Amino acid sequence: MSHTLGIRQAQKQKTRQALLDAALGLLEEQSLSSLGLREVTRAVGVAPTAFYRHFRSIPDLGVALVEEALGSLHPMIRTTVTAADNSEERIARAIELIAGHVDAFPAHVRFIARERHGGVQPVRDAIRDQLARFAEEVKDELAKDRESAGWSEDDLLMLAHLYVDQMLITASLFLEAMEDTEEDRERVVQVASRQMRLISIGRHHWLD
Amino acid sequence: MSHTLGIRQAQKQKTRQALLDAALGLLEEQSLSSLGLREVTRAVGVAPTAFYRHFRSIPDLGVALVEEALGSLHPMIRTTVTAADNSEERIARAIELIAGHVDAFPAHVRFIARERHGGVQPVRDAIRDQLARFAEEVKDELAKDRESAGWSEDDLLMLAHLYVDQMLITASLFLEAMEDTEEDRERVVQVASRQMRLISIGRHHWLD
DNA sequence: AAATCCAGAGAACAGTTGTTAACTGGATGA
DNA sequence: TCATCCAGTTAACAACTGTTCTCTGGATTT
Numbered sequence: 001m002s003h004t005l006g007i008r009q010a011q012k013q014k015t016r017q018a019l020l021d022a023a024l025g026l027l028e029e030q031s032l033s034s035l036g037l038r039e040v041t042r043a044v045g046v047a048p049t050a051f052y053r054h055f056r057s058i059p060d061l062g063v064a065l066v067e068e069a070l071g072s073l074h075p076m077i078r079t080t081v082t083a084a085d086n087s088e089e090r091i092a093r094a095i096e097l098i099a100g101h102v103d104a105f106p107a108h109v110r111f112i113a114r115e116r117h118g119g120v121q122p123v124r125d126a127i128r129d130q131l132a133r134f135a136e137e138v139k140d141e142l143a144k145d146r147e148s149a150g151w152s153e154d155d156l157l158m159l160a161h162l163y164v165d166q167m168l169i170t171a172s173l174f175l176e177a178m179e180d181t182e183e184d185r186e187r188v189v190q191v192a193s194r195q196m197r198l199i200s201i202g203r204h205h206w207l208d
Numbered sequence: 209m210s211h212t213l214g215i216r217q218a219q220k221q222k223t224r225q226a227l228l229d230a231a232l233g234l235l236e237e238q239s240l241s242s243l244g245l246r247e248v249t250r251a252v253g254v255a256p257t258a259f260y261r262h263f264r265s266i267p268d269l270g271v272a273l274v275e276e277a278l279g280s281l282h283p284m285i286r287t288t289v290t291a292a293d294n295s296e297e298r299i300a301r302a303i304e305l306i307a308g309h310v311d312a313f314p315a316h317v318r319f320i321a322r323e324r325h326g327g328v329q330p331v332r333d334a335i336r337d338q339l340a341r342f343a344e345e346v347k348d349e350l351a352k353d354r355e356s357a358g359w360s361e362d363d364l365l366m367l368a369h370l371y372v373d374q375m376l377i378t379a380s381l382f383l384e385a386m387e388d389t390e391e392d393r394e395r396v397v398q399v400a401s402r403q404m405r406l407i408s409i410g411r412h413h414w415l416d
Numbered sequence: 417a418a419a420t421c422c423a424g425a426g427a428a429c430a431g432t433t434g435t436t437a438a439c440t441g442g443a444t445g446a
Numbered sequence: 447t448c449a450t451c452c453a454g455t456t457a458a459c460a461a462c463t464g465t466t467c468t469c470t471g472g473a474t475t476t
Contacts, residue, residue, distance in 0.1 A: 030241045036434085117322045161403075205410075245464065420475070424469105428466085438456090
């Protein structure tokens with residue numbers, strides 16, 4: 001299926017990726033709405049006008065970043081929620097997975113947390129759509145669980161959203177704690193685990 | 209205690225407030241990190257240099273906005289969490305109160321949601337501190353409840369943070385739904401109520 | 417009444433921004 | 447091989463930015 005790109009297409013994609021990478025780097029200390037097109041091209045080492053060969057505008061680049069940050073995460077979500085062991089182990093595994101992802105892609109996580117409510121509407125919309133997809137997928141996985149017997153579709157979706165939001169909160173906490181001591185990071189793990197556990201307990205007694 | 213201000217001090221405070229109001233208005237369509245000092249003074253109708261009589265910089269103004277948006281909210285939080293009726297009524301009351309606050313101060317709510325993870329560190333810090341204060345206060349109120357018997361201090365605080373984050377998520381949902389139909393807004397109420405209920409159920413069975 | 421203060425105005429600065437148009441030169445396809 | 451394409455360049459534009467220094471005139475204090 002994958003067609004080998006010509007020299008020209010390959011070089012173009014390389015520049016495009018460099019623009020995305022540079023933007024992501026610059027966004028560690030500012031918001032997308034203050035990111036300048038010249039700033040990005042300067043960081044890459046390319047002429048300002050070259051930007052237009054790849055993106056219509058900065059918001060357009062932002063939407064591409066959303067896709068890069070969240071698009072490839074869907075399979076990961078599904079397998080994480082699925083894992084059918086006892087729920088205590090499952091929680092620990094999920095937290096660990098979040099921590100690992102934050103460590104591996106801190107800039108991506110920061111970007112999503114920052115721009116989810118940021119000043120650029122097309123980007124907010126793109127993030128909202130991706131998170132809604134996550135929630136749908138989590139809902140589908142939850143539905144397979146025998147503990148979901150008797151649950152309405154609406155209630156499954158509200159629980160799924162609760163889980164998704166909680167994942168984001170946890171990821172953001174890990175991000176803030178990245179420069180902290182191992183002790184502080186362990187506290188984050190503890191708090192996040194207990195919050196997840198409390199939600200799971202609520203889920204278990206929902207139909208009482 | 210309150211000393212009547214002289215004409216000069218009064219006029220100065222008026223200009224300062226006008227700067228804060230104008231900034232808050234401009235921030236509905238962008239982030240603080242892209243807000244310009246000249247942009248703000250232009251909106252107020254004063255010379256750019258007048259800005260420096262009130263704030264050292266834009267981040268400084270942002271910190272003042274955090275105080276304005278959250279500083280006066282502490283008593284409200286306490287009384288809301290306190291209300292000692294049955295928990296179903298309490299949840300409905302809390303949701304209603306959040307909805308009312310979002311309707312009354314949408315720009316403040318948007319600002320907090322946007323800048324909590326925004327690109328300006330001093331502002332992020334100020335918001336984090338205020339939310340941590342909220343969590344402490346919620347913890348204190350929860351501790352008074354007989355349902356909290358046997359709870360550790362740490363667990364009370366983690367539950368308080370869960371509640372505070374949930375309030376913010378709910379507020380943000382109401383904000384997004386402001387332009388929507390009454391039906392959509394009602395759906396937000398339903399989902400938020402159920403999420404709060406699920407957390408309360410988890411709380412109730414925490415010590416099992 | 418006179419001296420002091422100080423919020424705001426005005427002008428000027430060096431740098432920055434997004435966008436346009438016309439170009440170059442190597443990859444591409446006939 | 448030769449004509450076409452197109453990613454990236456160069457130059458120029460009007461508009462904008464934060465910050466400095468100097469000045470003004472009404473409120474405040476003595």
